[in-house]
Amino acid sequence: MSHGKTREDKTCLNCGHQVEERYCPHCGQENVESRHPFYFLFTHFVEDFTHYDGQFWGTLKNLLLSPGKLTNIYLEGKRQKFVPPVKLYIFVSFVTFFMFALFPMVNIGSDNADKKNSKISFLDKMKSPETQKIFDSIKAQKNLTREDSIAMKNLSLLPDTATVENIQETLDMNKAIDNDFSFSGYKTRKSYDSAVAKNPSFWGFMLNPIAHKFYELKEKGVTKKELMKNMVEKSYHNLPKALFLYLPLFAFFLWIFHSKKKWWYFDHGIFTLHYFSFLLLIILFIFLLSKLTGLISFNVLNALLYLIICILAIYSIAYFYIAHYRVYHTHGIVSLMIGGILFFINFFAFMFLLTGLAIVSFLMLH
Structure with missing residues (x-):
């Protein structure tokens, strides 16, 4: 619920209709003052997700604890009670990757002072x-x-x-990529290009750019530490894009294994958005818990945190089967079989996507 001050003028700023109460009956815009203090930008952002009469918290609760419920309610046409799927995914994705940026996943190298104290x-x-x-x-x-x-x-x-x-x-890690390092057994670009010219490979269209980038970095004297750090940073920045691109592919696999008359591609898209929002939250929880284990030296508490991490990992797998069964209403065994097939297909497809992401990240190094 907004805390903005209601305007004395009852003419809607958006459509020009008369506003008897707080909201315009024609377009639905709230008739509040249009100029606000700077901090309103931040408070308004939070209010959008936390002050819709518990809409956000209700969405979060059902997303985590009731697999498939949000999808069923949305497909039934009840679309005001919870946060819309696209908006939910964007928000969860933003929070997750913001936390990744705030607490880096990989800390490559360490200071000398840390080494002395370790x-x-x-x-x-x-x-x-x-x-x-x-x-x-x-x-x-x-x-x-x-x-x-x-x-x-x-x-x-x-x-x-x-x-x-x-x-x-x-x-x-501070050692540069020198002459001891080679690509496919060739230490220089000239020798590699000469070998490729004599014996072209079917995978040359993919291997040649990688090889040329390798020799380029080698000539610049890039260290292994710099290479690893840049690879992690590039992969991190490309990961949200990769996940977003994978959404329609995941929905496509669902579409293949279900009735085309009963289920539209749109329906699978809604299921996918809710499932990926859940996965991002679980990944965030596991990430934060793993960070916490590094700060706690109490063995019993650490063991408890690791146990929670294992439970969350197992739950993330079981979640898909439960949600699939509740949304698509298939027989338990059929749902389990389809779920298993989809799991393996998506596993290999996503591994292929991650490999492509790593290649793109490497080619973007400079």
Whole structure:
């Protein structure tokens, strides 16, 4: 409910009709003063979602605790009781990604002061004489077991000249992408282009831009830390767009598996908006709880938080099956089968989308 002051003039500023009470009977606009203090912008934004006679909180409650209820009510034509699906998704998306920006998901690198105050690192332990002797004794063996070979290879310890310092150097995030790094075995763009010209690949249209970007970053001396940081930032900025683009695809998969006469694509779109709004909220809750675990040193409380995170993750999966069953009114087993098929289809489709997002993010680096 708005707290704006009612105008003395009873002529509607929007359509010119006479306003007997607070709202215009012709267009519905509230007849309040049009000029407000600056803080009104923020209070009005909050009021839009929290002061519609409990509309927002009722929507939030039903969205989280009553799978499918909001979709059913909306498709029945009762569209004033709760926040509209599109408006709800935009608001939840805004809050979720605002919190991600406020509390970064990935903190790449750490200050020297933090390193000094932290416990002994894994690499410091590996540089101990005792550990180095173990590695040397393993390398000296003529016949290594399969497990030892894989472990030594992954740690880059197979060459005779390798030392523990090599591992630290390899993992050093401040190290630039130098000549030790290659793309498909080619260390320079010239050698790569020459090989591609002789033996063109079907995937060249996708691999060539990635390779050229790799060599471009290599020539600029970009460090691994800068590369990782920029990749995370670019992916984060592209993620809302990717999710928004995936909405119609998710609805399309629903449309394929249900009766075209009974269910319109619009109906699936409403279900999708409500489900994705729920998923964003669950992701936000899990994100905040995981951040909280890093701030609490009390083991029992941490264990409780991890338990809640696991419950939320399981609930997010079960939510879809419950909502699908309540909205589409299919038989329990049929709903479970369709839900399972849709889950796997959407999983692979979304993984494909995330891969594309990562490629686009990489190509946007500079």
